[in-house]
Amino acid sequence: MGAWSGMLRLLPDFVKPMFKVDLALLASPAGQISVLYVHIVTTLVCIAWAIGMGSDAVSGQISRGTIEHLLVLPIRRVSLLGASAGVTTLGSACLVLAIWLGNMTWARPAG
Numbered sequence: 001m002g003a004w005s006g007m008l009r010l011l012p013d014f015v016k017p018m019f020k021v022d023l024a025l026l027a028s029p030a031g032q033i034s035v036l037y038v039h040i041v042t043t044l045v046c047i048a049w050a051i052g053m054g055s056d057a058v059s060g061q062i063s064r065g066t067i068e069h070l071l072v073l074p075i076r077r078v079s080l081l082g083a084s085a086g087v088t089t090l091g092s093a094c095l096v097l098a099i100w101l102g103n104m105t106w107a108r109p110a111g
Contacts, residue, residue: 033103046095053091057084 008023016023025031058081061067070080 042099046092049095050088050092053084053088057081 008027011023022031058067061070071077
């Protein structure tokens with residue numbers, strides 16, 4: 001961790017506000033994990049996944065040509081969309097669990 005703090009001190013002043021975490025905290029393992037949650041790649045992946053799953057409920061069925069078959073079935077349209085919402089919620093919970101478990105195994109001290 002000493003090498004990280006030495007390297008972070010060498011950064012120019014205009015770069016320091018780009019980090020959402022204090023640089024002293026960034027040299028610690030907890031600070032390095034916290035950058036994961038504010039990193040643009042993690043945020044964009046979660047946003048893209050949520051938009052893709054949400055739009056697939058209707059537009060995916062239209063593009064596959066199965067929406068006409070589903071709408072003539074004797075089920076409520078709310079239950080048709082509710083099933084997709086349930087799967088999306090379960091999938092996002094699995095993503096959160098995967099990130100959490102990854103952090104738990106990464107932050108565990110060796111030994």
